[in-house]
Amino acid sequence: MPDEVSPHPSRRTVVAGGLTVGVAVAAGTYLSAAGAETASAADATRSLSLIVNGERLKLAVDPRSSLLDTLRDEVGVTGPKKGCNQGACGACTVLLDGRRVLSCLTFAVLHDGQEVTTVEGLADGDRLHPVQQAFMDHDAFQCGFCTSGQIMSAVALLEEQPGITEDRIPEAMSGNLCRCAAYCNIRDAIASASDTMAKGR
Amino acid sequence: MEPFQYVHARSVGEAVGLLARHPGAEVIAGATDLTTLMRDGIRRPSHLIDVNGLALDEISALPDGGLRIGALCRNATDDQRIVRGFPALVEALRSGASPQIRNRATFGGNLLQRVRCPYYRQPEFACNRRDPGSGCAALDGDSSRHAILGTSGSCIAVHPSDCAVALQALDAEVVVRGPRGERRIPIDAFHRLPGRTPEREVMLRDDEIILAVELPGRASSAHSHYVKFRERASYAFALASAAVAVEVRGGTVRSARIALGGVAPKPWRARAAEHALLGRPFGKDAIDAAARAATKGAAPRPDNTYKVSLAQAVVQRALTELGGAR
Numbered sequence: 001m002p003d004e005v006s007p008h009p010s011r012r013t014v015v016a017g018g019l020t021v022g023v024a025v026a027a028g029t030y031l032s033a034a035g036a037e038t039a040s041a042a043d044a045t046r047s048l049s050l051i052v053n054g055e056r057l058k059l060a061v062d063p064r065s066s067l068l069d070t071l072r073d074e075v076g077v078t079g080p081k082k083g084c085n086q087g088a089c090g091a092c093t094v095l096l097d098g099r100r101v102l103s104c105l106t107f108a109v110l111h112d113g114q115e116v117t118t119v120e121g122l123a124d125g126d127r128l129h130p131v132q133q134a135f136m137d138h139d140a141f142q143c144g145f146c147t148s149g150q151i152m153s154a155v156a157l158l159e160e161q162p163g164i165t166e167d168r169i170p171e172a173m174s175g176n177l178c179r180c181a182a183y184c185n186i187r188d189a190i191a192s193a194s195d196t197m198a199k200g201r
Numbered sequence: 202m203e204p205f206q207y208v209h210a211r212s213v214g215e216a217v218g219l220l221a222r223h224p225g226a227e228v229i230a231g232a233t234d235l236t237t238l239m240r241d242g243i244r245r246p247s248h249l250i251d252v253n254g255l256a257l258d259e260i261s262a263l264p265d266g267g268l269r270i271g272a273l274c275r276n277a278t279d280d281q282r283i284v285r286g287f288p289a290l291v292e293a294l295r296s297g298a299s300p301q302i303r304n305r306a307t308f309g310g311n312l313l314q315r316v317r318c319p320y321y322r323q324p325e326f327a328c329n330r331r332d333p334g335s336g337c338a339a340l341d342g343d344s345s346r347h348a349i350l351g352t353s354g355s356c357i358a359v360h361p362s363d364c365a366v367a368l369q370a371l372d373a374e375v376v377v378r379g380p381r382g383e384r385r386i387p388i389d390a391f392h393r394l395p396g397r398t399p400e401r402e403v404m405l406r407d408d409e410i411i412l413a414v415e416l417p418g419r420a421s422s423a424h425s426h427y428v429k430f431r432e433r434a435s436y437a438f439a440l441a442s443a444a445v446a447v448e449v450r451g452g453t454v455r456s457a458r459i460a461l462g463g464v465a466p467k468p469w470r471a472r473a474a475e476h477a478l479l480g481r482p483f484g485k486d487a488i489d490a491a492a493r494a495a496t497k498g499a500a501p502r503p504d505n506t507y508k509v510s511l512a513q514a515v516v517q518r519a520l521t522e523l524g525g526a527r
């Protein structure tokens with residue numbers, strides 16, 4: 001996309017080898033590469049600390065980079081999806097300090113020191129989060145593109161309103177669109193996860 | 202996106218100083234509107250002044266029974282003092298945007314959000330509000346969602362806020378600070394009608410920031426209601442909305458404030474509708490008269506005449522539900 005900041009390709013493979021070290025190395029590489037191009041490399045990037053799925057990361061980001069692009073391109077978590085990139089679809093939903101937000105509608109630099117949870121951070125080892133399990137059990141997706149956003153939004157919803165009645169789920173989930181229209185199954189999955197979590201409490 | 206200098210302000214004074222020194226600077230808080238405006242090249246600030254973290258998110262009681270809501274209070278608030286004392290405001294906020302957006306969007310930013318006119322949002326079209334003097338593509342284009350009140354030959358966009366419509370009915374004041382200190386702007390004077398200068402959208406000066414919104418303790422505020430009509434059942438901008446606050450004593454209307462959304466370039470105070478209620482029993486006759494009066498002065502365009510009857514119906518429903526809920 002011409003309007004995006006994509007200074008370099010995804011570092012998913014580097015990051016997979018060791019998240020914190022990988023990103024620190026990646027950031028260093030970028031800084032020196034940028035320095036070769038412009039005299040004011042220090043102004044072109046800002047250092048930033050983010051806690052992503054429990055890992056504290058040091059990043060150097062372009063201030064124009066959205067939180068979504070930073071997560072996907074710098075950190076290498078691709079659960080948050082770029083659907084509309086204008087705050088309408090909800091595919092980029094993440095938890096920011098525990099609250100659901102749209103990562104496409106904010107700049108990463110605004111969130112120094114804050115905690116981000118993506119769908120990658122939900123499961124406990126091989127044990128899925130009850131919302132993830134319920135989405136599988138209820139077939140709550142078709143193509144799956146919106147699913148990570150749906151799941152993050154649902155996880156936050158069940159924190160905001162534990163035991164929410166089934167008829168109120170659609171409105172509370174209205175910030176997440178599903179072009180396959182799996183809405184009924186999504187609603188059923190969330191209601192079921194709500195029951196499971198209530199029993200676990 | 203154009204490069205900008207990012208600065209995290211450590212105090213209100215520092216933020217104001219930065220705004221005064223850098224005419225191209227803009228304040229950023231929730232970022233829910235500015236992010237897309239910058240991405241689309243509609244706003245090109247030289248500096249972004251991040252005010253998150255300044256202690257402006259408190260809600261506190263005022264001596265007259267009112268509330269002061271900090272500019273950084275998020276639109277997701279469900280503070281029970283607002284829910285009980287100013288129900289129209291919470292109803293407006295909840296109808297305004299998805300939970301994800303409300304978790305970030307602030308009270309100050311809500312008042313400063315830009316219009317959703319598609320011609321404003323797409324730089325390839327002429328827009329006097331975005332590029333003064335370039336013309337108004339909506340006048341020759343699709344104006345089916347545009348304003349019927351308060352328009353001018355230079356702009357017919359509608360103001361998109363739900364919150365600000367409720368704030369009109371609640372008689373709010375906006376507290377701002379600039380280099381010369383604090384001042385208060387009544388909500389009705391905060392947003393400007395387009396006239397010949399649609400690019401000047403608010404009375405806030407370039408070197409001022411919003412500190413808080415204050416809701417006075419009015420008898421009518423606890424008896425207030427917001428009704429919004431939109432194209433689908435959830436999360437869309439209003440085609441027409443109404444915030445009503447009515448004080449009834451002995452069956453008679455003692456005071457009333459009625460404001461419309463989705464029909465004018467600013468949250469629209471419907472004074473003729475208020476007068477139609479005053480001193481009359483709060484029943485169907487007075488409500489019907491108020492609804493008819495609500496669109497006094499309307500000048501619809503050929504493709505948005507429906508908004509006249511829609512706005513009247515929304516006012517009628519808001520007042521009827523308010524009466525029935527008593």
